[in-house]
Amino acid sequence: MVNPNTPVLKCDNKLGSGCDYHRIVMPFAGNTFKPKRDVLVFNRVYSRGSDEVKRLKAQGVKIIVDLDDFYSLNPEHYMAGVFTNHSKTIVEMIKLADVVTVTTEYLAYKIRHLNRNVVVIRNALPYDEGQFTLTKDRYSDTPIIWAGGASHEPDLAILPDFGKDLTLCGFRRDHEELSSAQWLQIKEDIQPDCVYEGIRPYECYMEAYDGHQISIAPLVNNHFNNAKSNLKILEAGAKGLPLVCSPRENYYTEEFKDLIFFADSVKEWKDIVEYLIESPDVCIEKGLALAKYVRDNYNIDDLNETRKLLIEDL
Secondary structure (H helix, E strand, O other): OOOOOOOOEEEEOOOOOHHHHHHHHHHHOOOOOOOOOOEEEEEOOOOOOHHHHHHHHHOOOEEEEEEOOOOOOOOOOOOHHHOHHHHHHHHHHHHHOOEEEEOOHHHHHHHOOOOOOEEEOOOOEOOOOOOOOOOOOOOOOOOEEEEOOHHHHHHHOOOOOOHHHEEEEEEOOOOOHHHHHHHHHHHHHHOOOOEEEEOOOHHHHHHHHOOOOEEEEOOOOOHHHHOOOOHHHHHHHHHOOOEEEOOOOOOOOOOOOOOOEEOOOHHHHHHHHHHHHOOHHHHHHHHHHHHHHHHHHOEHHHHHHHHHHHHHOO
């Protein structure tokens, strides 16, 4: 990879990873960055292994590790038992990195003891392009939409039973036995009466929000969830939908506290969502206010200026 004549920026895109889609694929699509030396950037772990990272670093390649989640799972996470070795590899990558980029100040705080050179580059979206456009359909499907993976079983458990008013998008039954078992538990024990939709390709996953009035993002209070990004806010804003979420570190901030709704108990979830269902004008007003804010402050081209300066200064 090392080329003394024309420095190369290599982005490791692990196909099928939502983290890579948002943190590697979209930010570096058609990049015009001009590094002074060879740079390797990847999310969490390099697909060719840690030994290859060590070899490249020894050759003078600059290493940027991107992290969008905390490396240590909570014990109740369904992958906690099999994630230990992966977590160790992530920690190794963080220590090897010349720079670590993260999504939030809180996540930066959580990992700075492993590497002092941490830069916050917030998540952002290419608004009004492709799938990231305002929805033209709010009423053809259920009023409420949630999109995510099986790891959110504890988060979904804090909701009231919304029945047929709720669509859960991301359901899967396939060769991934742990994920399938977790989804079956959600379907049988947590939201038995809601509508289930299958997982969508990342290139069109935002279509899940079309046809709905309200987006929700429940999160239990733990260190892993508090280190998450505010991507659900950006997605709801992309579609112009109001968002109801848990008051966690990544959501309950000064900039967003008046733009989105917060629920911290079963009663609050029920009351707020019912109010919004019965108040379509409020849904539209709050959704469009959020849409304007994220377009003004979380556009991917603007956030890429930070990446450009970082890469070209290495």
